[in-house]
Amino acid sequence: MRNWNYNITDMIFPMLYLCMIPNAIASNTTCSDLVYMKIKYNATLIYGYSGFSSSIASVRKCLELCRDDVLCKSVGIDTSKMDCYLYDGRVYAGLPGTVNTDMIYYWQLEVECPVHLGNSEDSTSKIYIECPVHLGNSEDPTSNKYTECPIHRGYSQDPISKICSKFYSDIVNWTHAQEICEMDGGHLFVADTTEKIAILRAQYLIGATDILQEDDWNWLNGVPVDENLFASTQPSNTRDDEHCLAKYRSGLNDVPCHAGFKFICEVPTNIAFNQ
DSSP: OOOOOOOHHHHHOSEEEEEEOTTOOSTTSOOEEEEEEEESOOSEEESOOSEEESSOSOHHHHHHHHHTSTTOOEEEEETTTTEEEEESSOOOTTSOEEEOTTEEEEEEOBOSSOGGGTOOBOTTTOOBSSOOGGGTOOOOTTTOOBOSSOGGGTOEEOTTTOOEEEEEEEEEOHHHHHHHHHHTTOEEOOOOSHHHHTTOOTTEEEEEEOSSSTTOOEETTSOBOOGGGBOTTOOOOGGGOOOEEEEETTEEEEEOTTSOEEEEEEOOBHHHHTO
């Protein structure tokens, strides 16, 4: 069941910027921002957190704990107790958890240059001088450049919207597709805007599910799926077994989560969010 009853915390912090000072003590050290985007999901305390701190002083304090954890990609905060939960990947609507409508969640966006990991940035081209191979990324053998959108992994960045995506031709089920996207630093494609809907192709899995509540379709960031996007007679939930989403020529279609399809991944980036 959807829960869109936000408290004052939701209104104040749709995005938070944290100043990063890597390995610094001196006050004149150059600082760079990390950006955290609040997602529209607050129905459960999601399982699988990698770190926990109770009774934190503020939302910002929880994000600072995530910033200082090299693997952290998202945080959950129980606003009733101000408990902080750290997650190694980006959490999303549809993951198992315990009902708790006091939760709020933030995703860490991929910044233009990960200076907090020791990388440097060319001031003109805004490209990474050093590819973060320690994170499992590979380097383009020709240009040796790594941009905000991981083009060396086959991703492309839309020249107008700056949306960073990749179309995979591998035939896998929804869960496996999401795992592959997560290994790329992203998630299954979330088509929650007009610009992103225009990018979709037919017969590809995308990032939405109603697995927690039948016919309550939400994108992975918690935004409800527009029912007008579904094809005629869809969603149908044939055999009570269709809880994942794919794009068909005629519109969106619910499909079995175990069925094999091609899929679209998206890496959420600061530049795309601020367009």
